[in-house]
Amino acid sequence: MKPLTRTLPIIMVATASSILFSSQAVALTDTDCTNIPKLETNANQGIFQSSFDLGTCFETGTNVEKSRETAFQHFKKAADGKLPAAMLRTGVYYLYGSGGVKKDQKLAANWISKAAETGLAEAEAMYGELHFRGWGVRKNIDEGMKWLNKAIEKNNTKALNFLAGEYFYGRNLSKDREKALSLYLKAAENGGIIQAGPSIINIYRNGEGAPKSRELADQWTLKYANHADPRRINQIAERYLNAKGRPRDGRMAISLYKISAEKGDQTAKYHLMNLYFVGFGVERNLSKARKWATVLANDPEKYGYHKPARKILNEIDAEERGEETQSMKSAKLLKSLTRKTPPLKLKIEADCSNVKLTENKAKKGDIKSLIDLSVCYTNGDGVAQSYETGFNHAKQAAKAGSPMGNYIVGVYYNLGSFVKKDHNEAAKWYLKAANDGLANAQHMMGIFHTAGTGVPKNMATAGQWFKKAIDQKYTPSLMYLGRQLGGPFTKNKKALETSFLYYAKAFEYGDMKALYPLSQMLKDGKGVPKDEKRAFELAELYLDTGSSSAYRNISEYYLKGIGTQKDVNQAISLLEKAADMNDELAMLKLMNLYYKGNDVSKDVKTARKWAEQLSAKGKDWTKEQADELLKKIKAGK
Incomplete structure (x- = not known):
């Protein structure tokens, strides 16, 4: 199995712990x-x-x-x-x-x-x-x-x-x-x-030599910082703020800059002033921004930070008088753009039709009712959403010996919803449920051992857990393994063949989502002989799911005449159905088709319509592409 790509660490491991070179x-x-x-x-x-x-x-x-x-x-x-x-x-x-x-x-x-x-x-x-x-x-x-x-x-x-x-x-x-x-x-x-x-x-x-633990890594980072020189501390703090492949951690950055500032470093003081003033990585706090700005404004002018500090003090004064400054507008914009942790949704069947009745049963110790309540409160189904109540019901069920209760508690710790994110703690709860035979938990233990999350990285142990889940016909494990082996850049023929078999087995067990990768692999001849007609048949079957990706997927076949007769009108109709379901990729496809005039008549007006919709509803790179196209259209290009 192809191992997961590991993100770059915040502090690189020394290449040689040498006495002679220190x-x-x-x-x-x-x-x-x-x-x-x-x-x-x-x-x-x-x-x-x-x-x-x-x-x-x-x-x-x-x-x-x-x-x-x-x-x-x-x-x-x-x-x-x-x-x-x-x-x-x-x-x-x-x-x-x-x-x-x-x-x-x-x-x-x-x-x-x-x-x-x-x-x-x-x-x-x-x-x-x-x-x-x-x-x-x-x-x-x-x-x-x-x-x-x-x-x-x-x-x-x-x-x-x-x-x-x-x-x-x-x-x-x-x-x-x-x-x-x-x-x-x-x-x-x-x-x-x-x-x-x-x-x-x-x-x-x-997670090399010990269970993976961001909490312990952060604790040792702070211990290290207490002995390191300010320049090194500032570099580490910057990496916490400009994190790639992991969540930004403003609190750690602030803690590190404070240590550096206590050692007299002017640059750290400058960063603290700006972070609190703009609210980047932390909540905006004018009082704390003023504190650091005042320190810098009174510092010797040779450091060069006195001018921006005095400017910020003037802006803070203006805001406190009730004036809306440019910095205030920037802070509001930054806050609106800050990514939030996606809401926790448990994909577990539960009866949320009569929560009061379920609560009465739960009070009498009914474990199934405790699980139902946990799911209902977590998902906000039939009751006002409350992660705290959802977590507490799961904890009660776990205490009563419920594998599903243990699993849900693990999910909370894994995602950091209501409780502080702790992969070690998540692994502990998942393991209890996995040992009790719960396929969901066995699947998660496979993922954790693959990535070294909360447990030592061990591909053999990961494979054992995936096999246990698959033996119970748990298709998410088959889909996961299919993705790992058959990624877009995979060229290994054996890996692609195995990936196709995993997807085929998932479909055999009733997972209709497997039809999408199966049709794509047949269309492209990856891991299996190329068969466009069969690929089209599977893409048609995938339409039964009613998902936007199914409409978008099959539109390509009609647009290019793959495995079926070319029918541009049908392709456009299918893309529009997907777009009406807020499918960003379908909107992007329609926007580009009409703007470039490929396969359809060039129509800038229709291209603008889809670009405007995507600009309003899209996220990240799809929105960026829509905005870029709107600029071109406005400029008459």
């Missing part, structure tokens, strides 16, 4: 460089710690002119005096060939091993990695593990991160992502969150 391998100790002459005097008197400190000052350029060459000379002097940190630092210089030193991995390994033998955790970690890479020593994973474990016993975060990366990617050790996660978590808990954080976040976000 800050040139060694975190320099805190060094007092305020009195260089005193350090030089002490170093000349043979105090090796002062030599090491001087090396640090020259390497960082603190109170002296930065010079790696001079830094190395001081480190080497301290290393000859057997100072562990200096031996390690000297090894690093030979490893990279920096500071005017000729690169020599064997000499580097020799110095690093001396430092490691003193028990210095940084050196133990680095010496372990050298054995994994075979740099300056013979590659020896067992020897490398010995030294890494010595460092890990001292909670050295670089050793933890490196070993985690080896387990995660399976480079020199058997791939074990659960083990990798435990090591990354330990590194983060011991102060290594900057290195481990991105990997932890992506493990939870992608």
Whole structure:
């Protein structure tokens, strides 16, 4: 089965958790460089710690002119005096060939091993990695593990991160992502969150090594942000706002910008001011916008944010006087365009004809009545819609042991209706229902394991759940598998053949919706020999569903004469029926047919009629195309 495409993570996983490539391998100790002459005097008197400190000052350029060459000379002097940190630092210089030193991995390994033998955790970690890479020593994973474990016993975060990366990617050790996660978590808990954080976040976000959990990914994102520099925090916040392939999360963006602002970042303050002022990703809040605008307006002018801040303060004042500003109009427009979560509709049969009677039965503990009430209140059928009441009735039924009750609770958590969206929680409820044999839930467990949603990604387990649902003639599973294998860009012949068989089985089990893909595959010769006549027959049969897609589908056959005699008038009539049912694609087809004059006489007036209807009723790209055509017509093109 073709796996689902995974969306890009918000923070990319580090390609290699390397000790050797992080800050040139060694975190320099805190060094007092305020009195260089005193350090030089002490170093000349043979105090090796002062030599090491001087090396640090020259390497960082603190109170002296930065010079790696001079830094190395001081480190080497301290290393000859057997100072562990200096031996390690000297090894690093030979490893990279920096500071005017000729690169020599064997000499580097020799110095690093001396430092490691003193028990210095940084050196133990680095010496372990050298054995994994075979740099300056013979590659020896067992020897490398010995030294890494010595460092890990001292909670050295670089050793933890490196070993985690080896387990995660399976480079020199058997791939074990659960083990990798435990090591990354330990590194983060011991102060290594900057290195481990991105990997932890992506493990939870992608469900690799742990059940997929956006909630945990977000929690770790905030923990990471508390230690990251403002520029990095702002980049992550921007990705939450400009999310692709997932819902925008203004609250997370605001939280991240606040962390950055608390670190003194002016750009974050600017974004907070604008987000609250316009209401992008969050509710519009003039009070909070004023707070951040005031901070920026009083900031030094060198940052450049004082001018827009003062402008916003003037606009807020105008709005509070009752004037309608351009920003207010923009905010209203933005709010109207903001996508809302589609309403939850349960496709479950229920008797909603007499809700009062059903409620009386439910009070007496009748499980079927509890399920009916859950569906009626959720769908607003026969009663005012109330997700809260619908959820509570499902929870009661679940508590009484109803598989359907467990399934409905899972649906609520999966979609985030009334309760906070939580795929882990959804998977828990679906699993209860699936284990009780409910085909709906077995189907959802198949989807969850396919995508790694709320559970580990596992195609074999997904297949097992789909098979259980199909054994009960649950056609949505067959339709889902057909779509996965027979997507529009699929060229694999075997996959297309299997896709056709899934759709055929769905139709055999009574699902008329399978006729649409079956007719298309026969028409195009995908997964089955091309047979236009049979394709037309199935398209005709699909008309019995009375759906707009059925009218639109068969219109193409009449328009092009596929499997039947060409009949443009009949094609137009069928498209108009579909359009009357608010089928946007049918409106778009009619609009383009009349405007371009393909297969019908060019008729700009009729094209405009359909474009205007589509502009008023359409969504997203169909509306955009209609608006574009109306502009062309108006311009006389």
